[in-house]
Amino acid sequence: MPDKSNPMDKKLKQAIEQRIVIESARKTQVDTLSNFAAKLSLSCKGLDIELDNRLAKFRSALNKGVSFEHLSPLINDILVLLKNQEAIQLAHQRDLRTSVKNAGKQLQKTNGLPDNTRRTLRNLLDNELDAVQSTHGFIPLLNQLITIYNQALHTKFNALPAEQHTDTPAIAKKLLELAHQLVLEDEAAEQIQSIRTTILQSNTVDDLLAAAIEIISIIVKNINNERQSAQSFLVSLNKTLEELHHSIFSTSKHSESMGIEFDVLNKRIKTKINNLNEQTKSTTSISSLRKLVDHELKSLGEDFIAKEELERKDRKVLITSFDKINNRIGSLENKLTKYKKRLNDQRFKSLLDSLTKLPNRAAFDERYNHEMHLFNVQASDVTLVVIDVDYFKSINDRFGHTAGDITLQVIAKALQKSIEKTDFIARYGGEEFVLLMPGTSLEHAIPQLEKLKKNIKKIPFKFKDKQIEITVSLGATQFKQGDTLLKAFDRADDALYEAKNAGRDRLCIRK
Ligand SMILES: Nc1nc2c(ncn2[C@@H]2O[C@H](COP(=O)(O)OP(=O)(O)OP(=O)(O)O)[C@@H](O)[C@H]2O)c(=O)[nH]1
Numbered sequence: 479m480p481d482k483s484n485p486m487d488k489k490l491k492q493a494i495e496q497r498i499v500i501e502s503a504r505k506t507q508v509d510t511l512s513n514f515a516a517k518l519s520l521s522c523k524g525l526d527i528e529l530d531n532r533l534a535k536f537r538s539a540l541n542k543g544v545s546f547e548h549l550s551p552l553i554n555d556i557l558v559l560l561k562n563q564e565a566i567q568l569a570h571q572r573d574l575r576t577s578v579k580n581a582g583k584q585l586q587k588t589n590g591l592p593d594n595t596r597r598t599l600r601n602l603l604d605n606e607l608d609a610v611q612s613t614h615g616f617i618p619l620l621n622q623l624i625t626i627y628n629q630a631l632h633t634k635f636n637a638l639p640a641e642q643h644t645d646t647p648a649i650a651k652k653l654l655e656l657a658h659q660l661v662l663e664d665e666a667a668e669q670i671q672s673i674r675t676t677i678l679q680s681n682t683v684d685d686l687l688a689a690a691i692e693i694i695s696i697i698v699k700n701i702n703n704e705r706q707s708a709q710s711f712l713v714s715l716n717k718t719l720e721e722l723h724h725s726i727f728s729t730s731k732h733s734e735s736m737g738i739e740f741d742v743l744n745k746r747i748k749t750k751i752n753n754l755n756e757q758t759k760s761t762t763s764i765s766s767l768r769k770l771v772d773h774e775l776k777s778l779g780e781d782f783i784a785k786e787e788l789e790r791k792d793r794k795v796l797i798t799s800f801d802k803i804n805n806r807i808g809s810l811e812n813k814l815t816k817y818k819k820r821l822n823d824q825r826f827k828s829l830l831d832s833l834t835k836l837p838n839r840a841a842f843d844e845r846y847n848h849e850m851h852l853f854n855v856q857a858s859d860v861t862l863v864v865i866d867v868d869y870f871k872s873i874n875d876r877f878g879h880t881a882g883d884i885t886l887q888v889i890a891k892a893l894q895k896s897i898e899k900t901d902f903i904a905r906y907g908g909e910e911f912v913l914l915m916p917g918t919s920l921e922h923a924i925p926q927l928e929k930l931k932k933n934i935k936k937i938p939f940k941f942k943d944k945q946i947e948i949t950v951s952l953g954a955t956q957f958k959q960g961d962t963l964l965k966a967f968d969r970a971d972d973a974l975y976e977a978k979n980a981g982r983d984r985l986c987i988r989k
Pocket residue numbers: 651833866867868869870871872874878879880881882883886907908909978982
């Protein structure tokens with residue numbers, strides 16, 4: 479059926495349909511544009527707050543279907559901001575290139591990098607770096623660089639001296655302390671000294687483990703020696719006592735048998751004299767009397783000689799036996815003296831710090847106890863001082879542990895020289911010393927301590943051709959009524975803490 483509708487209506491209908499098509503096309507375009515703008519703005523997000531704001535406005539305007547005329551100023555603003563961003567990005571890129579290049583060059587100087595890694599690094603710096611066009615392009619390069627850095631750190635770590643390893647200083651320190659504390663003599667002392675040197679120079683955990691095992695074996699050997707020496711002394715003592723017992727027993731047995739022989743002889747002599755008496759009475763002629771006397775005297779003479787011989791033998795046996803006993807006792811006494819000396823030496827040595835030769839903490843504890851006891855009995859003045867070397871760690875770090883050890887020895891000597899005869903100084907541990915000043919009040923101690931502090935500061939230390947000034951901080955207190963060992967020490971320690979906090983190289987006191 480033909481279309482009977484009005485041509486105007488028709489045109490209108492067509493126009494409406496076209497309009498719908500255009501509208502929908504525009505909507506699709508706007509949607510695509512909004513999507514694109516949203517994506518773009520999200521990828522730029524975070525670069526610049528201002529840009530973020532403009533892009534957010536732009537997205538919302540697009541969504542609302544704002545006309546192009548209204549969008550135009552927004553777009554212009556965004557363009558200006560984007561241009562700024564571009565300049566900023568370029569500057570960043572330049573900076574990034576320079577720092578990557580510098581870091582890489584620094585890395586090239588590291589010793590011990592594997593050849594492969596070194597080649598990769600050279601290629602990265604000479605070619606790949608120049609080819610990078612965007613900031614994002616740096617990311618894979620930076621990744622590579624970080625990997626190489628890791629390898630370099632690993633290599634470097636393994637090559638570091640043991641005391642600088644992050645997980646080895648504690649072991650090395652413990653070992654050194656242990657080696658310090660070992661009180662051994664002669665050969666063992668030399669062995670320990672050489673192990674100490676090994677520890678100081680070692681750069682691997684393996685070296686430290688080997689040193690630890692050596693130290694343990696020396697300790698075990700020395701314990702065995704000590705035990706053997708004690709055992710040999712006891713065995714010798716036992717043997718001497720046995721011999722003594724045996725000698726006394728055999729001497730008394732001998733004396734017993736000698737006694738019987740003497741008795742027999744004496745009886746014989748007595749009988750003979752009696753006989754002689756009786757016979758003399760009954761004899762009638764001189765000649766028979768002479769005969770009788772001759773005979774009996776001869777027989778008596780023989781008996782006397784036998785008696786004399788018996789006595790001589792007896793004396794000889796006794797003298798030999800006493801000589802033997804004497805010798806035994808003499809050698810036992812010798813052993814006893816040596817053993818006593820050994821024990822005394824051990825005790826003396828175990829109270830001495832092997833590095834500084836000052837009394838050690840054990841010796842200090844003993845003396846401190848004694849002084850506190852005296853104070854509680856007679857309440858005289860006693861000043862207690864804790865002295866700590868300032869920034870000592872940096873001496874070790876800059877000049878090595880051996881330089882640190884020497885520093886401690888020199889300081890110990892200077893401290894010893896700076897105190898009175900009646901004072902008592904000890905190495906408390908590490909770089910800390912303690913001083914007891916019996917009979918000195920805190921007030922009187924102050925000028926002495928200030929002088930001591932100056933004496934240390936004046937020592938002309940020189941390491942690696944560098945003149946170094948070393949200072950100490952001091953905390954002092956005086957014993958007071960009601961003090962315990964801990965209370966007094968804590969007060970001195972608090973004063974030291976205050977001296978450290980106030981800048982070091984000073985004396986602080988706590989009353
Ligand atoms: N060479 C050597 N160093 C030791 C010895 N005993 C302890 N040390 C070191 O002494 C250092 C003490 O360092 P810290 O306790 O940090 O004190 P410091 O560096 O002196 O700093 P302040 O006390 O705060 O002034 C540590 O590095 C120890 O390893 C030793 O017998 N010989």
